[in-house]
Amino acid sequence: MPQLFKSLFKTKSIASPIVTFSSGFENATDIHNLNSYKDSLYLYIGVSMIAKRVSGIPLELYKIKNKKGDVAEVFEHPLLSLLAKPNALQTPREFMELSATHYILAGEVFWLLDRNGASINAMSILRPDYVQVVLSQDRKTVVGYEYTNGTIYRFKPEDIIHISNIDPSNPLRGVGVVQPATSRILTEIEATKYQASFFKNQGRPDFAVFADQDVSEEGAADFRARWKRIFGRNQGGNVAIFGSQVKSVQELNKTPKEMDFIATQKFLRQDILSALHIPEEMVASEGSNRATSKEAYKMYLQEAVIPVLEALVDGMNAKLVPQVDQAVFIHFDDPTPVDRDLLLKETTELKKNGIITANEARSMYNYDAMEGADTLSAVPAQPAQTDPALQDQAKNYIRKRPILALKLQAIEDVVAALQATEPKRQMNSIFPNQKAKDAYAKAVNDNIDRKAEKVKDTLDDFHAGMLKRILATDLDVHSFMDVQTEKKAAKDLFTPIMVKLYKEGGQSALDALFKKASADHFFVDQVLLTAIEGRVNFFTNSIIDTTFEVLKSKIVDGIKEGHSIEKIGQSLRDYFDDMSVKRARTIAQTETNFVLSKATNDAYAQSSVVTGKEWLTVGDDKVRPEHEDNNGAIVSKGEAFPNGEHYPAEASVNCRCVLLPTV
Known part of the structure; x- marks a missing residue:
């Protein structure tokens, strides 16, 4: 084992x-x-x-x-x-x-x-x-x-x-x-054994040769050898000529009983396959x-x-x-x-009744889209609904899982209770006053700061490794850094870190919506995951490209000034030390805020409770003018705020604004 x-x-x-x-x-x-x-x-x-x-x-x-x-x-x-x-x-x-x-x-x-x-x-x-x-x-x-x-x-x-x-x-x-x-299976096994013995071990000869007088063993062996040599393999069509001793040659056919036994194999096959x-x-x-x-x-x-x-x-x-x-x-x-004739008929009816567009119909048959074929020919299509078969299956599992049924009911009760407080409004802040909002914003930013510090430490470690690899070369301006290798190393290092932050941020945003009722689960599908991986790829490439250009310039300047390798190396060390104090912190803060803010936005989109979102600034003199215009604005879950961003830090460096849920 x-x-x-x-x-x-x-x-x-x-x-x-x-x-x-x-x-x-x-x-x-x-x-x-x-x-x-x-x-x-x-x-x-x-x-x-x-x-x-x-x-x-x-x-x-x-x-x-x-x-x-x-x-x-x-x-x-x-x-x-x-x-x-x-x-x-x-x-x-x-x-x-x-x-x-x-x-x-x-x-x-x-x-x-x-x-x-x-x-x-x-x-x-x-x-x-x-x-x-x-x-x-x-x-x-x-x-x-x-x-x-x-x-x-x-x-x-x-x-x-x-x-x-x-x-x-x-x-x-x-x-x-x-x-x-x-x-049936045992019969097949035994029949196979019998056939192997019957044909391989020669249960009886295929031909009988009759002679006028007795043939010695040596003569019989010689006859078999000559027969095999002349008529063996693919030479069965040759003419057979025998000596005077051979009287006749007779083929011994299979008996009807033997032929019936062989045919039985077919019926055994039918029975076994029928059982399967x-x-x-x-x-x-x-x-x-x-x-x-x-x-x-x-x-x-x-x-x-x-x-x-x-x-x-x-x-x-x-x-x-x-x-x-x-x-x-x-x-x-x-x-x-799928029956293609039936599918064609159904697709034609769907297109005719304005349920799908021409391009949607073409995609069902793997045809390329046509220009101008994305409009409906009749009444507008309704929003996509769950497949009825899947819906029935889901209802069946709800009935079989009491805990799930209680959870879903609790969520519906929370939604109903929240909506009942102000029935005329569909998007209400869950915070009673500005003081509560400010406290929440501070808690969010404190959490971002803690996580950003860990990201910065990782970035510092990566830069230390990069510096070590660079100083191990002869600082030739054309080969001091393998840019593609560094980009791959950075991507491999930061992707799991940022994906983990994203998942944790989304779940935390959902957990914060509930007190007594259980929270929804934050699901990260491939589309969301690809977006995070794309962001990581963007910022790691930017880091490497910028660093490469700066270091290349320092090496070129050092060579022009006639500096020694040691002195050029020291200038590179000074650059990395300065970057750790300034640039690395900004990068870590920006990327951490982006990931957690996007996670919150995506979590609200998944929530069965949240109906919209509110933008909140920290209220000091460092807030950008365009973000001041967003402050207090409430929009639907999928909409952008007045400045065009869907969530804080989506397109801003070092943003400290916070996203709040509305119900």
Whole structure:
């Protein structure tokens, strides 16, 4: 067993209670089922087809926004990270393929969760034939699981995700496709063995040669050798000429019984594939054409692939997802090919009724957009709504997750209570007076200062490393700095720092909206993440480019003045020391304020409570005139303030203004 699996088992063991165990019969059955996969050709083909297709279908994560079932796709989340790297030994595709294989063959899947406190770091797949369910003394409660592989390991119920294809005779375990098809599979295995023996070991000769008199062993061997030399391989069309001793040559045909036995293989293939719900046309080419193949592929997806993936996803949503986040669920799009004729008809109707534009219709068929084709031909389109199927799915999960239902209800109650205070206004400040606003602004700026100081320390460390690398060269004006390498190093260093600040800032902004009710989750999708990464790329490139030009100028001036390498090097040290005192602090303050201010703005956009935002200055003589014009202005969440900025520091250096929420 790999060392990783051993360590997981050891850290997850539980004290042995007084229990009774599920019967070992299921384990023996699972062993047979798993081994049959390697013995039966058609079982291997069928299961591989399903498992590989299941593992290739992308999984999506959606956040439930309200009790109506409105959802938003999430592109960054601990669950997505877990699915993207389930453990150190398997890729996501290998993990899902093995899970699907276990589910089909044994009828059940066991995932072991590796935890670090409340978070789940990894998932490992356990062989179902090594697992036993541990019951309480009265056999009414599952109190754990045992994994036996030379050594017995015990796990708590919450550390095992057990997904099964229900077995009516034993609700604790699952039943796979192999068990009901056992007789067919065994027959196929035995038939294959018989055929191999029959044809390879020559159960009877293909030809009989009759002679007028006895032929010696030497003569027979010589005859076989000459026959093989003349008629072997691809020379079967040559004319056979025999000596006077040969009386006749007779081919020994297969008997009808033998031919029936061989034909049985076809029926065995049909039975095994039927058990897997795979149309025979997906495996055998005889009698199939394009139309039947297309329909067979559709049936294969709908009857064989989708049910397996549905079982795995349903198990995740029921047993894994709630342990990480109650407000999300996993979903996948139906992989069944779309009927293009039907799609064309629907697209035409949508365009005709003004629901989509011509360019939107063209994009559905991967055609390039046309100029002037972005207007609606009839009534204006309504705002995008949640897909009804996703909405129903979200409502179903709300019903199954009482904690989530209470949270969503609490948020709606808060919104209703806040709106009831001043029903004529839609955007009201949550602060009762200017004093409260000023106190909040001071707290925000104090937090920015603390975080900016850490960013400055990191920037100083980076500059110290840069100086060391430069001084290690001969200070040649053309090669004293590898600009691209420095840019990549800066980007690699600061991107995770600023992304972390962004995530923390967004969540803090949401947390500040609530007192008794739980806060929303701040979700960072790929669009938001790309914006932060782009900002980091911009400011790190600016730092390197500016630094390069200044240092280049100092080296050139030093050479012109005839200064020594040591003196030029000292001038570079002085520049970096001065930059640490002045420029580095401004950069750190500006970038930290930008990231946290943008995080607050994006968090308000996601919030189900916030309806708008208010700009607040610190009120001193350092405030920019254009920001004084913004002071106290309230706009909708997606709008810009009077000076054109959507949030403080969006386009300002060293800005100290603060964004406030309105409801």
